[in-house]
Amino acid sequence: MKNWWKIVSVFILVYVFLAGMLAPLKPGITQVEPRRVNTAETVTLKIIGYNSNFTKAKNDLRAWLKSDDNQAVMAKNIIIKNDNELQVVFQMPATLSLTDPISIGAVKDLTLILDNPIDGASVLPSAVFLTQTLNAQSENNWQKTPVETLHEKTGFSFPFRNILAETIRNTYFHVSLWLAMVAIFIGSVYYSIRYLRTLDAEADQRAVSLTRVGVCYGILGLITGAIWAKNTWGAYWSWDVKQNMTAISLLIYFAYFVLRNAFEDYEKQARLSAVYNIFAFAALIPLIYVIPRMTDSLHPGSGGNPALGGEDLDNTMRLVFYPAVIGWTLFGLWIAQLAFRAERLQARLRDQEIK
Amino acid sequence: MPASRLEFCLPVARKHTERCANPANFKIRKILILTIDCPSTLIPLPSTNSHKTTNFPGKRVFLPGMNWLKETLLLLRKEIVLEWRMKYALSGILLYVLSTVFIVYTAFVRLEPPVWNTVFWIIALFASVNAVVKSFVQENSTRQLYYYSLANPIAILLSKIIYNAGLLLLLNVLCWIGLGIVAGNPVRDAGQFVLALVLASVGFSITFTFISAIAAKADNSATLMAILSFPVVIPILLTLIKISANALRLLNDTNLDQDVWTLVGIDLLLLGLALVLYPFLWKD
Numbered sequence: 185m186k187n188w189w190k191i192v193s194v195f196i197l198v199y200v201f202l203a204g205m206l207a208p209l210k211p212g213i214t215q216v217e218p219r220r221v222n223t224a225e226t227v228t229l230k231i232i233g234y235n236s237n238f239t240k241a242k243n244d245l246r247a248w249l250k251s252d253d254n255q256a257v258m259a260k261n262i263i264i265k266n267d268n269e270l271q272v273v274f275q276m277p278a279t280l281s282l283t284d285p286i287s288i289g290a291v292k293d294l295t296l297i298l299d300n301p302i303d304g305a306s307v308l309p310s311a312v313f314l315t316q317t318l319n320a321q322s323e324n325n326w327q328k329t330p331v332e333t334l335h336e337k338t339g340f341s342f343p344f345r346n347i348l349a350e351t352i353r354n355t356y357f358h359v360s361l362w363l364a365m366v367a368i369f370i371g372s373v374y375y376s377i378r379y380l381r382t383l384d385a386e387a388d389q390r391a392v393s394l395t396r397v398g399v400c401y402g403i404l405g406l407i408t409g410a411i412w413a414k415n416t417w418g419a420y421w422s423w424d425v426k427q428n429m430t431a432i433s434l435l436i437y438f439a440y441f442v443l444r445n446a447f448e449d450y451e452k453q454a455r456l457s458a459v460y461n462i463f464a465f466a467a468l469i470p471l472i473y474v475i476p477r478m479t480d481s482l483h484p485g486s487g488g489n490p491a492l493g494g495e496d497l498d499n500t501m502r503l504v505f506y507p508a509v510i511g512w513t514l515f516g517l518w519i520a521q522l523a524f525r526a527e528r529l530q531a532r533l534r535d536q537e538i539k
Numbered sequence: 540m541p542a543s544r545l546e547f548c549l550p551v552a553r554k555h556t557e558r559c560a561n562p563a564n565f566k567i568r569k570i571l572i573l574t575i576d577c578p579s580t581l582i583p584l585p586s587t588n589s590h591k592t593t594n595f596p597g598k599r600v601f602l603p604g605m606n607w608l609k610e611t612l613l614l615l616r617k618e619i620v621l622e623w624r625m626k627y628a629l630s631g632i633l634l635y636v637l638s639t640v641f642i643v644y645t646a647f648v649r650l651e652p653p654v655w656n657t658v659f660w661i662i663a664l665f666a667s668v669n670a671v672v673k674s675f676v677q678e679n680s681t682r683q684l685y686y687y688s689l690a691n692p693i694a695i696l697l698s699k700i701i702y703n704a705g706l707l708l709l710l711n712v713l714c715w716i717g718l719g720i721v722a723g724n725p726v727r728d729a730g731q732f733v734l735a736l737v738l739a740s741v742g743f744s745i746t747f748t749f750i751s752a753i754a755a756k757a758d759n760s761a762t763l764m765a766i767l768s769f770p771v772v773i774p775i776l777l778t779l780i781k782i783s784a785n786a787l788r789l790l791n792d793t794n795l796d797q798d799v800w801t802l803v804g805i806d807l808l809l810l811g812l813a814l815v816l817y818p819f820l821w822k823d
Contacts, residue, residue, distance in 0.1 A: 380819045436770040443767060446757040456753055459816045460767065463749065466812050467771040470805050475774050 190518045196511030203340075203504050204356040210337050211236040211303035212344030213311070216296060222317045224278045226260075229312070231270040231298070234344065238264045241300035247272045249294040249312060255282060255326040256297075270298075277326050280316050290316045297334075304337030308346060343498050351415045355501060356508040358408040364512035365401035368394050368520065373465045376458035385531060386524075388454035391461060392444070393523035397516045399437045406430055426483035429471045436464045450534070607694045614690060614698035622706075629706075632670045636662065636710060640717035652725035652787050655718070660780055663714050663739060664772070667707050671747035672764050674699050675755035687821055696748065696817045700810070704744035711736040731786035731795070735779055738799070742775040742806050749813040752820050778802045 185191075215232035231247075238245065247259035247270075263271040280292045296311035342352055375391035378384070409427070410420040421427060443460055447453040622629055639662050644650075650658060675683075686695055715726075715736065726732045750768040754760040778798050784790050 380816075432770050432773050439766045439770060443753070443757075443763065446759070446763055452756060455819060456756055459820050460753055462816060463809070463812055464771060466808055467746075467774065467805075469808075470774040470801070474801055474805075475777055 189514050193511050193514030193518055196507045197515055200356050200360075200504055200508040200511055204353050204508070207500075207504075208341045209235055209350060209352070210306070210341045210344045212306045212346070212349070213296060213298060213308040214349070216308060216311045219311075220313050220315065221274075221276055222315050223276055223280065224317065226273065226275050229272045229274065229296075231272055231296070233268045233270065233298070233303075233306070234349070235303075236298075236306070237267055237302045238270055238300075239267050241302045244302075245270070245298070245300045247274075247299075248297045249274055249314075250297055251281070251292060251294055251314075251326070258327060276314060279326075280314060282326050286316060288316055288318060299334050301335050302337075303335075305334040306344065340500060340503075342501055347416050351412055352501075354408055354412045356504050358405060358412055360505060360508035360512050361401050361405040361408065363509045364516055365398050365405060367513045368398040368401060368516045369465060369468075371517070371520075372398060373462055376461040379454060379458045380462075383451075383455075385450075385454065386528065388458060389527040389531065390520070390524050391458060393520045393527055394517075395437060395440060395461065396523055397520040399434065400519075401512070401516060402430070402434050402437070406434065424483055425475065429475060433468050433471050436468060440464060450531070607691045607697075610690050610694035611697045611701070614686075614694055615701055618698060618702040622702075628673060632666065632706075632710060633713060635669060636666045636714050637717055639666065640714065640721055643718070644721040647722070650718075650722040653784075653789055655722060655725050656780065656784055656787055656789065659714065659718055660776065660783070662718070663711050664743070664776060666710050666714060667739075667743040668747060668764060668768065670706055670710055671703050671744065672751050672754070672761060674703055674748055675751045683821070692818045692821050693814055695821070696752070696813060700744050700748045700813075703748050704740045707740035707744050708737060711740055725787050727788045728786045732783055734799070735783040735786060738782070738802050738806070739775075739779050742779070742802060742809075743772065745806055745810045745813060746772045746775065749809070749817070752817065756820075774805055775802065778805075 212234045213231060214234045215230075217230045218227070221227045242264065245262050245264070247262060248256045250256040257274055257277060259272045260275050261273040263273075265271060279286050280290055292314050293310040294312045294314055296308040297305060298307075299305045345352055372391045372394035375387045375394065379387040379391060406427075409430070413422060413424075413427070414420045417424070440457060440460055444453050444457045447456065643658050643662065647654065647658070715724075715732075718724075719726075747764075747768055750771065751760075751764055754764040754767060757763050778801055781790075782795065782798050782802075785795055
């Protein structure tokens with residue numbers, strides 16, 4: 185089995201598509217109303233859940249509004265409307281904090297935590313904004329170390345993140361395509377260096393095929409990124425520094441193909457494009473990895489935003505994400521090999537015509 | 540001895556290359572190079588026999604005995620002398636800057652500092668491309684062959700990069716003065732701005748000189764030059780705009796050092812690669 189890795193790549197990608205698209209998200213909270221509450225009032229929050237099973241959980245449902253690790257209020261009463269809707273009654277405390285001095289008009293954001301044995305715990309940060317009012321008569325019912333024994337949902341499911349929601353699946357496409365593209369471009373630079381050292385035409389043909397596939401991956405990465413941006417940032421293209429740099433790096437590779445077509449002589453074409461490929465790849469490194477980190481950006485991994493990893497990539501996601509990177513890379517190499525064969529055949533035809 | 544030999548022959552070589560531009564004069568050129576090789580006999584007109592024994596063609600005449608640094612300095616002198624003799628190129632570029640500045644002024648009339656910053660770098664970028672493109676493109680291939688037979692390729696590239704960096708610095712300063720006269724000078728921190736100009740000259744010079752060496756091999760080199768170099772130069776340009784915005788007090792950059800070192804890093808990376816890759820580029 186010489187070509188086992190091609191079969192492996194197809195299997196991995198089938199797995200990535202199936203698991204990545206079909207596995208459910210963990211239950212989450214999508215909506216809370218009202219968002220603004222005052223101290224010392226009794227509020228009924230309408231909570232919309234996502235993928236949740238409130239009717240099944242029934243009496244095991246618990247809810248908190250948490251200010252920090254030492255302060256939270258537990259729900260007084262929970263009314264279950266249906267699987268995805270709750271009405272939760274909270275008695276808000278009299279002050280914003282047990283320790284800080286009272287200042288009228290000050291605002292604190294509270295995190296909503298829901299927990300039941302079936303769905304596990306779900307969290308909505310900054311769910312409610314609590315405003316300090318004059319009425320400081322009622323009891324100060326902050327609980328210390330209140331949120332405990334949270335349940336963990338079992339089974340194969342991806343984490344629910346508030347802005348991301350279902351688009352978290354794009355990690356297996358956008359991010360892994362991008363990493364695979366970098367791997368493929370490194371391969372292309374390797375063959376360019378080899379061409380300059382050996383002047384072997386096949387090395388050049390391999391380099392150009394790898395670059396073709398790399399550019400395809402780059403375009404796909406840009407498109408998946410734009411779709412993701414539409415859902416999370418609100419626009420397909422928001423002139424974010426990361427998007428701009430990516431577009432520019434694609435321009436570099438388009439220039440590479442223009443350069444190749446500028447020469448009639450094959451040997452010259454191969455040599456100059458190999459030189460430009462190496463030079464452009466070096467210019468690409470600051471473009472993608474240095475500049476975006478120095479400026480403000482919406483994209484993770486720059487401007488203080490966390491990069492890949494942390495709590496956004498849990499163990500379930502790793503089970504899909506790492507195979508996805510390997511799968512896309514192997515698949516790209518396979519396609520590049522096909523492109524290389526076509527390239528080599530064309531070169532042979534050209535040689536025969538000359539003879 | 541070899542160093543002085545090249546020093547001696549540079550003016551001679553220049554005149555000879557003009558005459559030898561025609562490939563038909565290949566034989567004459569060989570003789571001329573021979574002349575340069577043996578300065579004791581200025582015009583030896585060697586017989587066919589002695590020609591064969593000298594074992595010349597293909598051999599780099601001055602390389603073995605010569606320090607490449609010295610070679611670079613000599614070639615640098617050649618560039619400057621050549622520029623001085625063909626003043627039209629230099630004055631053309633200077634005029635280009637002045638007329639662009641004037642057009643920009645008539646278009647905008649009043650330039651706010653953020654616009655000033657952008658416009659300044661756009662003028663500087665385009666003027667730089669036009670200034671550098673000629674370093675390889677405007678020299679015909681036979682003359683280049685002649686240089687290569689005389690000197691180390693690294694010395695050739697390095698001398699051109701150094702020369703272009705000087706030229707671009709002159710250009711950028713002129714651009715600053717021109718724009719300052721017609722549209723006012725919003726620069727608050729002159730030292731930082733000069734630093735940006737110096738870094739710009741070096742960065743642009745390295746990138747554009749190397750790319751022009753690639754572009755010169757094609758027929759429509761001016762278009763190719765823009766296509767190939769603009770995407771590559773953008774990281775340098777963006778960092779420069781940031782540094783100069785800081786000099787104009789448009790933003791308060793707390794880690795200026797980091798920007799400067801990033802730029803120096805990019806420059807060194809590109810310079811190193813250019814020097815490594817150039818020997819593969821020039822041989823045809």
